[in-house]
Amino acid sequence: MPEQPMRNLGIILRREYLERVRTKSFIIMTFLMPAIMFSAAFLPTMLIGRRSAGHRRLVVVTDNPQLAQSFQRQMQQFQPKAGETGMQYEVETSADTSEAARAKLSSEVGALHLDGFLWMTEEAVRAKKVIFHTRSASDFVEIGMVQRALRDGILEQRLAAHNVSSAEVDDLLKRVDLDVIAVKGGAGVGMLLAALMLVLLLYMSVLMNGIIVMRSVLEEKNSRVMEVMLSTVTAKELMAGKILGVGSVGLTQMLMWGVMGALFGSPTLSALGKVSEGVHFTPAMFIFFPIFYLLGYLLYAALSAALGAAVNSQEEAQQWQFFIILPLIASTVLMMPVFSSPSSTFSTVLSLIPFFAPILMYMRIVAQQPPAWQIALSIGLLIATIYGAMVLCARIYRVGILMYGKRPTLPEIVKWLKYA
Amino acid sequence: MDEVQLDKVRKAYGHFVAVDDLSFNIPQGAIFGLLGPNGAGKTSTIRMMIGITVPDSGSVSLFGEAFRRQHLTRVGYLPEERGLYKKMKVVEHLIFLAELHGLSASEARRRALSWAERMEIAAWLPKKVEELSKGMQQKIQFIAALLHEPEFIIMDEPFGGLDPVNASLLKDVLLDLKKQGRTILFSTHRMDQVEKLCDSICLIDHGRAVLAGELKQIKAGYGKNHVQIEYEGDGAFLRQPDGLVESFNDYGNHVELRLKKGADPQELLRAAAAHCRIRRFELSEPSLEEIFIDVVGKTDA
Numbered sequence: 001m002p003e004q005p006m007r008n009l010g011i012i013l014r015r016e017y018l019e020r021v022r023t024k025s026f027i028i029m030t031f032l033m034p035a036i037m038f039s040a041a042f043l044p045t046m047l048i049g050r051r052s053a054g055h056r057r058l059v060v061v062t063d064n065p066q067l068a069q070s071f072q073r074q075m076q077q078f079q080p081k082a083g084e085t086g087m088q089y090e091v092e093t094s095a096d097t098s099e100a101a102r103a104k105l106s107s108e109v110g111a112l113h114l115d116g117f118l119w120m121t122e123e124a125v126r127a128k129k130v131i132f133h134t135r136s137a138s139d140f141v142e143i144g145m146v147q148r149a150l151r152d153g154i155l156e157q158r159l160a161a162h163n164v165s166s167a168e169v170d171d172l173l174k175r176v177d178l179d180v181i182a183v184k185g186g187a188g189v190g191m192l193l194a195a196l197m198l199v200l201l202l203y204m205s206v207l208m209n210g211i212i213v214m215r216s217v218l219e220e221k222n223s224r225v226m227e228v229m230l231s232t233v234t235a236k237e238l239m240a241g242k243i244l245g246v247g248s249v250g251l252t253q254m255l256m257w258g259v260m261g262a263l264f265g266s267p268t269l270s271a272l273g274k275v276s277e278g279v280h281f282t283p284a285m286f287i288f289f290p291i292f293y294l295l296g297y298l299l300y301a302a303l304s305a306a307l308g309a310a311v312n313s314q315e316e317a318q319q320w321q322f323f324i325i326l327p328l329i330a331s332t333v334l335m336m337p338v339f340s341s342p343s344s345t346f347s348t349v350l351s352l353i354p355f356f357a358p359i360l361m362y363m364r365i366v367a368q369q370p371p372a373w374q375i376a377l378s379i380g381l382l383i384a385t386i387y388g389a390m391v392l393c394a395r396i397y398r399v400g401i402l403m404y405g406k407r408p409t410l411p412e413i414v415k416w417l418k419y420a
Numbered sequence: 421m422d423e424v425q426l427d428k429v430r431k432a433y434g435h436f437v438a439v440d441d442l443s444f445n446i447p448q449g450a451i452f453g454l455l456g457p458n459g460a461g462k463t464s465t466i467r468m469m470i471g472i473t474v475p476d477s478g479s480v481s482l483f484g485e486a487f488r489r490q491h492l493t494r495v496g497y498l499p500e501e502r503g504l505y506k507k508m509k510v511v512e513h514l515i516f517l518a519e520l521h522g523l524s525a526s527e528a529r530r531r532a533l534s535w536a537e538r539m540e541i542a543a544w545l546p547k548k549v550e551e552l553s554k555g556m557q558q559k560i561q562f563i564a565a566l567l568h569e570p571e572f573i574i575m576d577e578p579f580g581g582l583d584p585v586n587a588s589l590l591k592d593v594l595l596d597l598k599k600q601g602r603t604i605l606f607s608t609h610r611m612d613q614v615e616k617l618c619d620s621i622c623l624i625d626h627g628r629a630v631l632a633g634e635l636k637q638i639k640a641g642y643g644k645n646h647v648q649i650e651y652e653g654d655g656a657f658l659r660q661p662d663g664l665v666e667s668f669n670d671y672g673n674h675v676e677l678r679l680k681k682g683a684d685p686q687e688l689l690r691a692a693a694a695h696c697r698i699r700r701f702e703l704s705e706p707s708l709e710e711i712f713i714d715v716v717g718k719t720d721a
Contacts, residue, residue, distance in 0.1 A: 011519050019507060224503030228561065232520045236488070290700035364697045402472070415434065 008233045009241050014247025019037055019210075021252065030253050033204070034260055055088045059105060059117040061097060067120065068093040070156045072151035073166075085200055087142070096122050109133055118146065125154060178347075195339065195366040196280060201257070203332055205293055207325060209250045211299035213243060217308030217401070226401045230412055235398035243301045250297060288365050288375075295382045297356025299389055300328065307395035309400030309409055331359035342367040352378050354385035392417060421484060423448040423572055423603040429478035431464055431627075433670050438464035440627040441478070446605060446620075449521055451598055453618035453635075454607040455708075457716055460600055461627040462607045463500060469605075484573065493522040496570030499589040500577045502561050502609070506550040511536075513549060514564055521568035523630055528567060535563045539589065543704065553583055557645075562590060573597065576607045591617070621708075623715060639705040646706045653696030664688050669710065674700070674711045676710055 003041050020026055058075075062068045079089065094101065108114040119263030156169045164172075204410045217239075220226050229238055250289070287317055303324045311317045334356065338347040343366045351360040351370070357378040364370045400418040408416075424446040439461045446452040456462050467473045469480055471489055475609040482491045504513055510531055518528035522677040536542040537697050544552055552560065556634060558581060565573065575594070594604060594617065608614060614621060614635075621638070631638065650672045650673065658668050658675065664687060668677030689701055706714070 008520055011516065015508075015516050016503075019505070023507075219504075220505075223506060224499070224501040225505055227499035227501050227503065228497065228517065228564065229520075231470050231495070231499070232492050232517075234471075402467075 006233045008237045012238060012241025013245045013248070016216075016242055020246065020249045024346055026253070027250065028090060029208075030256050033201070033253075041099055044104070055090065056115040056230075057092070058115060058146075059092045059094055061101065061105070062095045062122070062125075063095055063097050063124055064125075064157070065093070065095065066123070067153060067157050070153035070397065071118070071149055074152045074156070075145070078145045078149070089145075106133060109135060118150070119247070120150070166211050173206070185340070191234060195285075195363065196335075198289060198366060199332075199335060199359060199363050202289060202293055202296070202362060203328065205254065206296040206300055206358060207252050207328055209246050210296055210304040210325070211321070212249075213246050213301045214304035214308040214317060214321065215314075216242065217315065217397070219306050219405075221309060221401050222312070229341065230402075234392050235401065238401075239305050239394055240396050243298065245296050245319060247294065247301065250293065251290060254293065258286075284369060285366055288362055289419040291379070292358045292362040293378065295386065296328075298386045299354065299358070299382065300324065300391040302386065303390040306396040306400070309397040310403075311412060312404065312407060316407055328356035331356045334360060335363055338363050339367050342370065352381060354378075354382045357382050421448050422446065422481075422603070423450075424452075425481040426469070427479045429465070429468060429475045429480060431473060431475050433618055437476075438627050439468070439624075442622075442624065442629055443478075444622045444629065444632055445489060446603055448603050449598065449601045449608060450619045451594070451604045451617050453614040453621035454557060454605055454624070455609065455611070455614060455621055455712065456624040457609060458622045462624065463576065464627070465624070466497075466576060469574070470495055480642070493568060494571045496565035496568065496573040498562055498565040498573075498575045498578055500580070502558055504549045504557055504561060506548070509545075509671075510547055510549055510552065511545040512562055514545075514560065514657070517564045518567040519577070521570075523568050531567050532563070535567065535613065539563055541706060546618065555586060558582060559586065559590075562593075566593075571602055573602055573604045575604065575605070577610075578606070579608075579610070579613060587665060593683055611707070611712050615708045623712065625716050631711070635708070638711065639708075642706045642711065644703055644705055645679045645681075645697070646676060646704050647679060647688065648676050648700065649692060649698065649702035650675055650694045650704045651692065651698050664691070669713065676707060678706070678710070 022295050041383065060071055073236055074092050078087075080087070088146050094105075102119065105114065105117045109116060112135075115136075115188050116132060119133070121132040130150060132140075132143070136142065152173050155173065156166060159172070160166065215347065220229070226238075233241075304321075307317060307324055311320065334350055338350060338360050341347060347360070347364060348370070350356050351364050353360075361370075361375065361378045365375065395417050396413055400413075422445040424572075426445075429439055429442045430437070435707060442465060444452075454462050454465065457548050464473070468475050469482070469487075470492060471487060480487045483494065485491070508516070511529065514522075514532040515525055515528040519525060523531070531541065532545070536545050539561050539562070541556060542561075544560075549560070550556060562578065565575075573594075578590055578594075582590065594606075598604060606618060607615065618635055620634045621632065622629055624707070655670070655675065658665060658677065664680060664683045666678040666680045668675055679688065685703055689698070692698055692701070
């Protein structure tokens with residue numbers, strides 16, 4: 001039999017790929033993931049944009065009728081316009097600032113007869129400490145409205161004391177709208193959504209496929225299939241076949257997501273209308289996506305394969321898994337700072353570190369095309385790191401897959417690295 | 421010609437020496453028993469013979485040449501720790517393993533079918549591995565070790581976990597392979613099986629060979645000073661300090677004992693008959709089990 005070094009690798013890769021693509025979990029994930037990503041990206045925006053309709057009754061307690069009026073007037077601007085859904089606010093005033101009145105209002109709020117009251121006596125205003133009693137203390141939208149109405153109302157009163165007319169006050173208080181327009185090559189709000197979706201998808205793919213590698217190595221070890229496999233193939237072929245097989249499954253999944261995106265993506269976006277306004281993708285996003293997926297996956301899969309070989313049970317694996325994916329999790333935490341200033345030294349340095357590069361360099365590419373040499377350097381460093389990780393992990397793997405029972409200590413694993 | 425040759429092989433894991441200065445030859449067409457108590461280094465030795473590990477010193481030769489990985493397509497291995505991919509279909513699993521041994525998929529399928537017929541397991545081929553019982557999985561793995569028609573077959577505890585019917589099915593296949601001129605290495609600590617099958621043995625303990633050679637010669641070397649007795653009644657005669665019995669092993673329904681040098685077996689028979697009913701009284705060479713306990717017991721002491 002002539003030597004065919006790649007033949008065994010091919011057979012192992014093919015088995016790994018076919019067995020995995022046929023599983024239910026692959027099919028479910030392939031279709032479920034886009035749905036999850038979609039909801040994660042758009043649902044919160046849609047829900048916040050579309051506040052539930054209803055009617056709320058507030059009472060303003062103050063011994064200053066002008067202030068009560070100003071507050072009422074300011075609250076008016078938050079009323080939904082004709083044809084819009086939203087919360088209708090009914091604001092009543094009361095001049096009874098006695099403690100008894102306060103207790104009575106409190107009990108009314110407790111008994112659901114009233115949605116809230118504002119304790120806004122002259123004294124409270126002077127102390128700059130107005131109290132808003134409400135049951136929905138976490139409704140930040142409502143609290144925001146009340147706060148603005150309160151601030152503007154007090155301001156209006158103060159200015160009126162200096163003979164400024166209420167029309168002038170209105171003009172003074174009118175908000176200047178800030179329109180953010182993205183310059184070509186820069187990041188807009190829509191870009192942020194697209195970027196978050198893609199980067200999250202990248203992160204999930206690297207993470208999940210890495211864990212799949214770990215689990216399946218562990219399963220091979222525990223079921224002792226390893227023993228018979230090693231009678232014809234080398235540990236290296238086995239590890240490489242596994243990593244490449246699972247990696248190809250990931251690429252297949254992405255290809256299917258791409259096709260789904262092309263088919264259903266744009267109609268869905270346009271149906272969403274205003275929410276998705278400004279979401280747009282650039283070719284670079286799609287070119288670098290599989291590249292950084294593959295590189296990131298290879299790095300974390302090598303570590304995961306070594307981990308799967310070193311441990312003896314799922315529980316043990318889970319304890320260690322955290323340390324391996326820690327840099328990956330850190331990348332997601334650093335995503336926002338990098339996105340907001342993609343060209344800063346901080347971002348540049350982080351995105352060159354191989355363990356962060358798959359997520360953060362991709363993030364920079366999405367946010368604002370960095371100089372080509374930086375992309376090339378980060379890919380080069382990544383490849384070098386992958387090579388080093390593969391060599392070391394293959395050694396741990398080779399010894400680990402035949403070690404059963406006892407959990408290896410860190411010094412023992414270091415010793416494995418030295419075995420010929 | 422020697423199919424397999426180990427020359428002064430040594431393997432250590434850290435301070436633990438698993439195999440120490442081990443040498444043996446297996447002639448082509450022989451059934452060779454690699455024996456030893458648990459942890460003696462049997463599996464470590466086998467792993468060096470199929471390139472899973474490399475000896476620290478010494479050499480392994482297969483088919484008259486220094487070990488190369490290409491030899492592995494001519495070797496069949498049934499590991500002691502058995503396992504298969506649970507989710508795979510049986511027939512696909514057999515084809516997969518055969519392909520790794522150099523067979524084409526179509527040839528592998530054809531042979532898998534005929535072997536499954538022979539091993540009376542054909543109905544299970546389309547099922548998933550996890551649906552099979554342990555014994556059936558073992559038969560599948562046995563087939564997997566033979567599908568590529570290896571010239572050298574390594575069987576690590578092949579009968580463990582099999583019922584007598586299937587064990588004898590396996591034994592017949594192995595004897596058939598021997599007739600075809602295949603070489604078989606048989607690793608076990610079950611001496612009764614070795615005794616029936618093996619031509620020559622190597623007994624190892626603590627990684628060292630303590631007894632090696634042709635089974636017949638080894639036994640002859642111990643002489644016919646062993647007696648097997650089956651009896652009913654009081655076995656107290658065994659313990660009488662009358663200077664006849666050197667040592668004995670009670671196996672429950674029979675007892676095997678070694679006579680002292682110069683002791684007359686007829687005297688023992690008379691002594692025994694005085695105490696109990698004798699059903700069988702046989703003068704014999706020591707059984708391999710006796711030799712095993714004798715040799716291993718000594719080295720441990």
